[in-house]
Amino acid sequence: MYSNLSHTSNDGLRASYNLSLMIARKGKPHTIGEELILPSVKEVLDTVLHHKASSTVIKSIPLSNSTVQRRVEEMATDIEDSLCSIIRNTEFSLQLDESTLPVNEFLLLGYVRFVNDEFYMKSWQSL
Known part of the structure; x- marks a missing residue:
């Protein structure tokens, strides 16, 4: 039981990073995660997959404005650090x-x- 919850939490975290990257690439406001993406995911789960979207699934994907901003900044810092490391040795x-x-x-x-x-x-x- 604990293993399954931990796996769902990790999947939600990974989805949060992937969706944050998509938001950043499109240059959309960070609030679009909570305002459009999460309701869209719920609608797809309910309508197309006929799977009642439980609140735990939706809550396991953090996409608040500050979360998206923090994830984008973390990814940018990681890319900058990787690039600087390559340039130092090349x-x-x-x-x-x-x-x-x-x-x-x-x-x-x-x-x-x-x-x-x-x-x-x-x-x-x-x-």
């Missing part, structure tokens, strides 16, 4: 470009190229 080239926007704002763009595990990688960062 030869790379760096290109910098400066530009001025129409409203007198300056933009500095850094473009990094490197090879990692036989794959050609590119990264850029607006500074």
Whole structure:
């Protein structure tokens, strides 16, 4: 019994991270998780799968505004740390470009190229 509940909790956590990533990739407001996604999941479970969506299943997928924001920040930090680690141990080239926007704002763009595990990688960062 405990093993099954623990597995459901881990699945909910994984779903929360995956859905947070989808929200971030689409550039949607973080509140869309609770306002649209969770009610949609409940509707699909009820209507299509004819499985009454229990509140424990829905509650096991945390998608509040602050949770989504925290998950996106954690994933971004992890990616940044991984990229910095690769660049520290790899030869790379760096290109910098400066530009001025129409409203007198300056933009500095850094473009990094490197090879990692036989794959050609590119990264850029607006500074």
